[in-house]
Amino acid sequence: xxxxxxxxxxxxxxxxxxxxxxxxxxxxxxxxxVYLVMNRERSIGVDELTEHLWQNDDPTDNPGGALKNLVYxxxxxxxxxxxxxxxxxxxxxxxxxxxxxxxxxxxxxxEKYLKSASVDKCTHTEQTIKQYEQAVDLYNGDFLxxxxxxHWIATLNTYYHSQFITIVKSLANIYAEEERYNELEKxxxxxxxxxxxxEQIYCYLIEARMRMxxxxxxxxxxxxxxxxxxxxxxxRKTTMLNKxxxxxxxxxxxxxxxxxxxxxEDMNEENMNGVFFCGYPVFKEIYHLEVRKSERTPVPQNLVxxxxxxxKQQNHNVFKLRIPNAMKALEHxxxxxxxxxxxxxxxxxxxxxxxxxxxxxDVAPLVAxxxxxxxxKIFSVSEEINIKYDIEPVSxxxxxxxxxxxxxxxxxx
Numbered sequence: 001x002x003x004x005x006x007x008x009x010x011x012x013x014x015x016x017x018x019x020x021x022x023x024x025x026x027x028x029x030x031x032x033x034v035y036l037v038m039n040r041e042r043s044i045g046v047d048e049l050t051e052h053l054w055q056n057d058d059p060t061d062n063p064g065g066a067l068k069n070l071v072y073x074x075x076x077x078x079x080x081x082x083x084x085x086x087x088x089x090x091x092x093x094x095x096x097x098x099x100x101x102x103x104x105x106x107x108x109x110x111e112k113y114l115k116s117a118s119v120d121k122c123t124h125t126e127q128t129i130k131q132y133e134q135a136v137d138l139y140n141g142d143f144l145x146x147x148x149x150x151h152w153i154a155t156l157n158t159y160y161h162s163q164f165i166t167i168v169k170s171l172a173n174i175y176a177e178e179e180r181y182n183e184l185e186k187x188x189x190x191x192x193x194x195x196x197x198x199e200q201i202y203c204y205l206i207e208a209r210m211r212m213x214x215x216x217x218x219x220x221x222x223x224x225x226x227x228x229x230x231x232x233x234x235x236r237k238t239t240m241l242n243k244x245x246x247x248x249x250x251x252x253x254x255x256x257x258x259x260x261x262x263x264x265e266d267m268n269e270e271n272m273n274g275v276f277f278c279g280y281p282v283f284k285e286i287y288h289l290e291v292r293k294s295e296r297t298p299v300p301q302n303l304v305x306x307x308x309x310x311x312k313q314q315n316h317n318v319f320k321l322r323i324p325n326a327m328k329a330l331e332h333x334x335x336x337x338x339x340x341x342x343x344x345x346x347x348x349x350x351x352x353x354x355x356x357x358x359x360x361x362d363v364a365p366l367v368a369x370x371x372x373x374x375x376x377k378i379f380s381v382s383e384e385i386n387i388k389y390d391i392e393p394v395s396x397x398x399x400x401x402x403x404x405x406x407x408x409x410x411x412x413x
């Protein structure tokens with residue numbers, strides 16, 4: 001029986017023989033192999049195969065001949081690896097995998113376990129748990145990740161990834177209910193390898209570590225999750241994370257009383273140099289506090305919103321490619337230019353927001369201009385990507401960031 005692995009590393013093997021990886025250097029040979037096996041109960045027409053292998057690209061003036069060449073190479077590779085058998089049957093204008101040659105695919109076993117678990121998932125029996133666990137064990141990476149430029153593969157890649165996350169959350173819920181926290185921690189660690197930005201999975205991981213008295217690890221998991229949510233994904237409302245964090249604090253701080261020296265030591269900051277970088281939710285709370293303080297003691301403070309943009313719509317793809325590096329460069333410049341007391345956060349995938357402390361409104365554009373100049377020294381701006389800024393004074397009367405530009409939008413461009 002040939003074992004075909006498609007989750008993670010693509011591989012075909014039988015007993016102790018693994019098919020030569022050199023064959024997969026031609027992606028079309030591997031894609032043909034998978035398509036034939038996944039549809040092995042029927043004959044597949046030449047038109048269907050060429051459409052799925054080449055999509056809208058015409059491989060040659062003779063697509064049937066190009067496909068025939070691929071079939072020849074696949075047959076030869078299979079015979080060299082697994083012996084002289086009739087692997088692919090030819091029909092009138094069609095090809096079919098020979099079902100006398102048994103094949104076992106990980107995705108088919110994955111589907112089988114999922115369907116079995118779905119039948120009695122409400123009962124939470126050991127059999128249900130076992131089916132979920134077997135499905136999770138099979139998932140060692142996304143489906144044919146190296147070939148997701150092909151539409152049918154990309155569709156299945158998304159489908160199986162979604163099913164995996166659904167299974168993980170169902171199994172995690174069972175583990176949590178049954179207080180199987182060791183298994184819950186291992187499950188979440190594996191899941192986050194393939195879905196690093198799922199808030200609910202992080203919550204399960206924090207809960208598992210909290211219940212096992214791994215308090216420091218639980219706090220570290222929370223901080224990592226908040227950083228990913230805020231800085232990388234731009235998710236500002238993390239309701240589930242906030243709830244589990246409150247529970248974590250209650251478990252670790254709620255039973256005992258502490259003197260003020262202990263509290264102060266717990267809150268002390270190790271490094272107080274330069275600008276304070278934080279996630280947007282923290283930034284917003286600091287902003288609210290400064291607005292309230294301005295009612296009692298007016299201290300000049302200003303919001304500066306830095307925005308990257310493309311001057312021409314047709315440059316959108318180049319803009320998307322360059323924006324991650326531009327954001328990293330701007331973060332570096334902000335750390336160099338801003339002072340202790342200033343606060344900065346990522347606002348979106350293309351924006352940073354800054355709170356300038358003890359800075360007059362007339363001085364704020366000078367600070368922003370200096371940041372833009374330093375940025376342009378380390379990052380080449382062009383029609384594809386450029387930078388601008390807007391400024392708003394901090395006050396109770398003007399306490400919301402809006403689309404109004406007190407400073408001309410083109411300042412700093």
